[in-house]
Amino acid sequence: xxxxxxxxxxxxxxxxxxxxxxxxxxxxxxxxxxxxxxxxxxxxxxxxxxxxxxxxxxxxxxxxxxxxxxxxxxxxxxxxxxxxxxxxxxxxxxxxxxxxxxxxxxxxxxxxxxxxxxxxxxxxxxxxxxxx
Amino acid sequence: xxxxxxxxxxxxxxxxxxxxxxxxxxxxxxxxxxxxxxxxxxxxxxxxxxxxxxxxxxxxxxxxxxxxxxxxxxxxxxxxxxxxxxxxxxxxxxxxxxxxxxxxxxxxxxxxxxxxxxxxxxxxxxxxxxxxxxxxxxxxxxxxxxxxxxxxxxxxxxxxxx
Numbered sequence: 106x107x108x109x110x111x112x113x114x115x116x117x118x119x120x121x122x123x124x125x126x127x128x129x130x131x132x133x134x135x136x137x138x139x140x141x142x143x144x145x146x147x148x149x150x151x152x153x154x155x156x157x158x159x160x161x162x163x164x165x166x167x168x169x170x171x172x173x174x175x176x177x178x179x180x181x182x183x184x185x186x187x188x189x190x191x192x193x194x195x196x197x198x199x200x201x202x203x204x205x206x207x208x209x210x211x212x213x214x215x216x217x218x219x220x221x222x223x224x225x226x227x228x229x230x231x232x233x234x235x236x237x
Numbered sequence: 238x239x240x241x242x243x244x245x246x247x248x249x250x251x252x253x254x255x256x257x258x259x260x261x262x263x264x265x266x267x268x269x270x271x272x273x274x275x276x277x278x279x280x281x282x283x284x285x286x287x288x289x290x291x292x293x294x295x296x297x298x299x300x301x302x303x304x305x306x307x308x309x310x311x312x313x314x315x316x317x318x319x320x321x322x323x324x325x326x327x328x329x330x331x332x333x334x335x336x337x338x339x340x341x342x343x344x345x346x347x348x349x350x351x352x353x354x355x356x357x358x359x360x361x362x363x364x365x366x367x368x369x370x371x372x373x374x375x376x377x378x379x380x381x382x383x384x385x386x387x388x389x390x391x392x393x394x395x396x397x398x399x
Contacts, residue, residue: 108384109334117338117373124366131363148356191301204363210304215356 135203139221142182142200144174147213155221156180156201172212184209184216239277239285243292246273250293267375268341272383274317275337283321290317304355308348315347316340333384338376345372 144152144166151166154176162176163185172194175185181199189211197207206217249269270293278286290313298306320340323331345368349361 106329107332108380110330110332113332113335113338116335121370121373124369127366145356206361211302 131204132202138203140180140201140203140218141221142176143217143219145215145217148215153219154182156182156218157221166214169212169214172209172214174216182216182218183207187212238281239288239292242273242277242281242285242289243296246270246289246293247296249273267378268344269379269382271316271337271340271344271375271379272386274313275320275340275379275383276387278317278320278324279333283317283324286317286321287314290314307355308351311351312344312348315350316344319343334377334380337380337383338373341376341379342369342372345369 140156141153142156143150144154146166146169154162156176157180159178159180160176161178163173164176165171165173171186171188172184173186174182176182177199179201181201183199184194184197184207187194187209189209191211194207194209194212194214200207200216200218203218203220206215208215247270249272253266253269274286274289274293277289290310293313294306294310297309317340320336323336323339346365349365349368352361
């Protein structure tokens, strides 16, 4: 068994090129989409916040004062402080693009970025009695 | 021998967590403990490799909680599973490097699948390309380190290959 084959380099470069192209296309499609940040505790949505308001805000979700979020005027948001040990949530940095997420698993808190115009998954599918 | 490799895996992962690698995005790491798993897969057989993955997952479960343990288990099982299948299909034709890269990439895919199972409302597949590239890099790093350590091992003992 050899350490490396010639074909390895080709296979690996093809995969990397496909990934980079996918990332580039995704980024260019989503740079100017209005987004919100949704914060979940225990898989329940507890707060959603508009990222396009140009204000600065430092907040926590109810009952979890030890986890602090920071919204920046440029429309990005991050976990600023957390009492967890590994600090993966804080090191995730600022999020501002659809599909990005940061999680603090020890505290069971997850933040993800979604489209602003997206219907919530628990929205009603039909409207009853809308006759005027 | 299994105990020794388990200890080596734990030490490698603690060492990895204690050094901060500035170039790497948060949460992404080389998975140095996979060196021990790959070593056991190549030289001690797949059963020992699976046992090692199981022991690692139990260790993570005890020290870092249920979710982390489940993630470690699913990533590890898929990784060793894929490497075993590739070894059976390709035998000696596949290289250490490609084997290690596929192991690392599928380790990430396994963990991503596990997260999607636990948190059903969260769709993380956007991260797949990033994780694939990270897997390729970490696969190259671990296989190179394995090769270096094997050279050293071979000088010390004469290891019989399975």
